[in-house]
Amino acid sequence: MDNTNTKYYYPYISPFDPCKPIVIKSYSTPPHLYMGFQPPNLPQFSTAREALFRGTLWPALYDTYPPEKAREE
Amino acid sequence: MWYYEKKLQYPVKVRECNPRLAKYLIEQYGGADGELSAALRYLNQRYTIPNKVVGLLNDIGTEEFAHLEMIATMVYKLTKDATPEQMKAAGLAADYANHDNALFYHNAAGSPWTATYIQAKGDPIADIYEDIAAEEKARATYQWIINLSDDPELNDSLKFLREREIVHSQRFREAAQILMDERDTKQYF
Amino acid sequence: MSTPKQVPQAYYDLLEQIQAIDFVLVELNLYLDTHPNDAESIQQFNQCSYESRKLKKQFEKQFGPLMHFGYSYSNYPWDWIDVPWPWQV
Numbered sequence: 243m244d245n246t247n248t249k250y251y252y253p254y255i256s257p258f259d260p261c262k263p264i265v266i267k268s269y270s271t272p273p274h275l276y277m278g279f280q281p282p283n284l285p286q287f288s289t290a291r292e293a294l295f296r297g298t299l300w301p302a303l304y305d306t307y308p309p310e311k312a313r314e315e
Numbered sequence: 316m317w318y319y320e321k322k323l324q325y326p327v328k329v330r331e332c333n334p335r336l337a338k339y340l341i342e343q344y345g346g347a348d349g350e351l352s353a354a355l356r357y358l359n360q361r362y363t364i365p366n367k368v369v370g371l372l373n374d375i376g377t378e379e380f381a382h383l384e385m386i387a388t389m390v391y392k393l394t395k396d397a398t399p400e401q402m403k404a405a406g407l408a409a410d411y412a413n414h415d416n417a418l419f420y421h422n423a424a425g426s427p428w429t430a431t432y433i434q435a436k437g438d439p440i441a442d443i444y445e446d447i448a449a450e451e452k453a454r455a456t457y458q459w460i461i462n463l464s465d466d467p468e469l470n471d472s473l474k475f476l477r478e479r480e481i482v483h484s485q486r487f488r489e490a491a492q493i494l495m496d497e498r499d500t501k502q503y504f
Numbered sequence: 505m506s507t508p509k510q511v512p513q514a515y516y517d518l519l520e521q522i523q524a525i526d527f528v529l530v531e532l533n534l535y536l537d538t539h540p541n542d543a544e545s546i547q548q549f550n551q552c553s554y555e556s557r558k559l560k561k562q563f564e565k566q567f568g569p570l571m572h573f574g575y576s577y578s579n580y581p582w583d584w585i586d587v588p589w590p591w592q593v
């Protein structure tokens with residue numbers, strides 16, 4: 243489970259682009275993309291209340307949005 | 316049949332009267348990748364899908380109606396008691412002229428919901444792959460609405476709904492795997 | 505005629521407990537739809553189902569029926585139609 247939940251890329255920037263260029267673009271790659279068939283007995287959030295407010299019972303499927311830290315460069 | 320339970324799946328809180336946000340949110344009410352499309356798509360596909368995944372389509376389709384009700388609650392609260400002037404300032408004058416503050420199944424650009432948003436191909440793999448794509452598109456829509464919204468309490472509910480798309484996508488991916496499995500399929504040599 | 509009475513804080517608190525346990529039930533239900541042989545999860549599902557019923561009984565005693573069509577009992581007069589509805593609170 244070392245996969246990142248956000249990927250980045252650098253679009254081509256033309257000197258004639260009218261809007262201020264976004265140098266780095268990003269998109270979501272949430273954890274379920276890497277899970278395959280969910281294995282049994284995955285750790286669960288400790289209370290029903292926490293599961294509700296996270297939107298899933300399993301931390302392994304939880305994804306934050308917007309991504310926690312935008313990469314700086 | 317279905318039973319109604321007098322509760323929302325997740326608490327919906329809205330900080331302020333903000334019809335402009337309602338204008339964006341309606342995308343998930345009557346839009347192509349919205350909750351109405353999702354519920355009707357899955358519940359309709361379940362009749363012609365192999366038995367081992369009928370239950371999943373039935374149950375996710377049912378949960379989608381709970382999400383539809385959450386979106387309706389947000390739209391209702393964001394526009395409740397909004398004056399015609401406030402509706403006009405939010406770009407909802409055309410809506411108001413037709414519906415007053417009533418909800419209607421259309422997308423953020425005002426196009427009415429249509430059955431052409433959904434498909435039932437009768438081919439189990441084609442249908443489940445459409446469902447996976449639908450969940451990812453709904454997840455993306457929630458991201459863009461969260462980006463547009465500055466209401467932290469509303470965003471909390473939207474993040475819940477985005478996470479549900481992830482879990483549903485996970486389950487549909489498992490369903491695709493189940494459909495591909497050789498187990499309990501007659502093998503010919 | 506007057507504005508209907510607002511529900512007390514206890515309504516929100518108890519409802520949130522029900523929403524939490526019912527959410528775990530939805531998650532386990534979808535999981536079991538694709539993992540029908542996971543005995544431990546079935547046990548957890550049944551345990552949560554029991555707790556949910558207990559909480560709902562308590563809620564209905566204070567705030568009226570949660571379900572229609574015979575799943576909940578009614579007081580006199582018929583209290584299913586009482587406000588607030590979920591989208592109003």
